[in-house]
Amino acid sequence: MFERSELQILKKRINEPRRFIQVVLGPRQVGKTTMVNQLFHQLPIPGLYESADAVYDGDSIWLQQIWETARLKMAAQNANEFLLIIDEIQKVPNWSETVKKLWDEDSRNNLNIKLILLGSSRLLVQKGLTESLAGRFETIHLTHWSYSEMKEAFGWNARQYVWFGGYPGSAVLIDDEPRWKNYLNWDVCTQDKSCHLQK
Secondary structure, X not given: OOOOHHHXXXXXXXXXXXXXXXXXXXXXXXXXXXXXXHHHHHOOOOEEEEEHHHOOOOOOHXXXXXXXXXXXHHHHOOOOOEEEEEEOHHHOOOHHHHHHHHHHHHHHOOOOEEEEEEEXXXXXXXXXXXXXXXXXXXXXXXXXXXXXXXXXXXXXXXHHHHHHOOOHHHHHHOOOHHHHHHHHHHHHHHHHOOOOOOO
């Protein structure tokens, strides 16, 4: 499976002593979740992956429950370290204040839970980071895939890249262009409330 260069950066940081929260930012369909799943399976560290996609508005307790689950799993496995990954973090109300509280608790208690947060709304995530988590995080920005990445991963030529763009999730659909357009149109509508495909 193709690996983006940012995977090695993230892997190096997670293998370091617990120091910073790792925040992976980027638009939808650029491979954030795929990258952290690749990392998850390459590391010998026990862990937990959760997505905030299904969190209801006003349900900020969800994040505390997930964190407590990670603490309990770590204790049950008698592990020296644990990896907690939370996807679409910007969907959790007041997420940054909750993360700060729980991260600081673990720091005081010498609990070695390493944290990766993923977010597809850069504005919302950046706001939370600057307001509550200053000095506690590092970011990795994922962009749409480059031509060389699409060529290596899917065998695309330059013409295909110019027309279809750097969206790895839709690459398998390019032989059926109406289906490809419907897929992208649906994704644009769901994240931007706009149903005008810019192609």
